Amino acid sequence: MELKKTPLWSEHKRLGAKLVEFGGWEMPLQYTSIIEEHRSVREKAGIFDVSHMGEILIEDVDSVPFVDNLITNSISKLKNGEICYSPMCYENATIVDDLLAYKFSDTKVLLVVNASNTDKDYEWIKSQKRHYRVKIENVSNNYAQIAFQGPTAEKILKKVSGVDLSKISFYTFTTGQINGINCIVSRTGYTGEDGFELYFDPIAAIAMWRKLIEIGNNDVKPCGLGARDTLRFEACYMLYGNDIDDTTTPLEAGLGWAVDFTKSSFNGKEVLERQKEKGVTKRLRGLEIDGGIARHGYEIFSEDQKVGHITSGTKSPTLNRSLALGYVDVDHSKTGNNLSVDIHGKKIKATVIKTPFYRGSVKSK
C-alpha cells in the first residue's frame, strides 16, 4: 500500500528530514537530531507537522448526547469553545482510541483522533449511531494541522496572529486568522510545554509552515515524530498502541480523571464502575531504569516473578535518565518498589517512580 503524504511532505523532503512510515503515513522522524529538536521545544519553540491526525465531525441536534455516550469524559459539561481529552472505549471498557473533542456548539463537535486509528474510529463511531440524530463525517482531508509548541510559542505566534492568543486559555479554542489564513486555534499540545495547535486549509500548509519558522528568528525548529515521542514521554502523555490499546482500560492507564462517572451512560461505564469498586489488577507506572534502555514489550519482574511489561521507554533527553512506562501488577506498583526489567537477557534494576517525569511550561486549567 502506498504511504499517505501530508500537504507538507515536499517541505520535509526539502528540509532533508529522515522520513519514516507511521500509521500508514510517510512522516518526518527527525530533521537534524531528535535530542536537538527536543531541547528546542523545551527551551524555545518547535513546529510539528501533525496533519496526519484524523478529524471526525459530529453535527446535528444529538451531537452532545451522542459524543457523551461515545467517550468517557464529558462533553455536555463543556462550554462552547472548550476542549476535553478523552479515551473512547468499547463496551468492555478497553480503549478504541484517545482523542480531543472540540465543542463548537450543541450541534457541532469535532473529534481529533490518532492517525493510525482514523479509519477504525470512523467505522466504530458510525456503528454507534443507533437512534441518535447525528451526521458523522470523516473530514481528515479538509485540514492541515500544525503544532506550535514551547515556552516562547505564544510570544512568537503573536506576530502573525489575528486573534488575541492571551484569551485562549488551556484546552480552549477559537477560530480566526493566523498569517491571514482562517484557522481553528487551540491551546493544546503533546509536549508538556505551552503551545498551540492550528487546523486550516491544506492548500496554505507550506506558506504557514515557512512563515512560522521565519518569524521565530532561529528560535523555531522543525521537529519530527522522534522528538514528539520523547517530549510526550517525559510529560507521560499516552501513546495509543504503546501505553494504551484495546487490552487496557482508562483506569488501568491512570486516566480516571478523564472518566465522568456522573454521566447516566457511556460505552464501558459498567465495566469501569466495577473496576473502580474492586480496584484494578494492573496499573501504568513510571520506572527509573538502572542502566540500558527499557523498550516496549520488555518484561518486568519482582525477584523471579513476572509482574508486568514496559509500554514506552527511552533515555529522557531533558533529565538524562533512563526512564520507562509500564503496566505493573497492582501488588508491586507502589512508588519506591524495587523491580527489574529484562534488557537483552540481563535483569536490570527498575524503581517505581512518580509520573509525570517532567512538567514544562504547559498551562493548567
Add this chain to the structure above:
Amino acid sequence: MKKYLKTHEWAELKGKIATIGISNHAQNQLGDVVYVNLPDVGKTVKAGEMLCSVESVKSASDVYAPLSGKVVEVNKALETTPELINKSAEGDGWIAKIEASNPKEFDALLDKTAYDKFVDETR
C-alpha cells in the same frame, strides 16, 4: 586501514589487536546514541556473532563482531558520553578491542570503496 562488514561495523587491525566500532553511515542512520551496552572484557566471540548493542533514542541495534577473538578492552568513555559515536564513529567512538584468534578473517572484510558502494546500492 579500516575494513567493513555489510552490517555496518568497521575493524582496524594492528598486529593481532582489532579495534571495532560502527560505521559513520550506521551512526547517521541510528541518530542520537544514548546508551552503549559494552561487551564484557574477556568475552569471546566468533566473526559475525553479536558483540554488543547500541541504543539510540528510538531503537536498539545489534553490533556484530567483524573478527573472531577475545575482547581485551572496551571504550569506557562511551559509558558517560555515548554521543561520541555520533561525533566520531570511526575514531574516538570505537567500541571494543578484540585479540583476533584468526587475523586472516580481516582479509575477507570489505574495503572502504566496496563498503561505500554497498551503502549506495542499498540506499
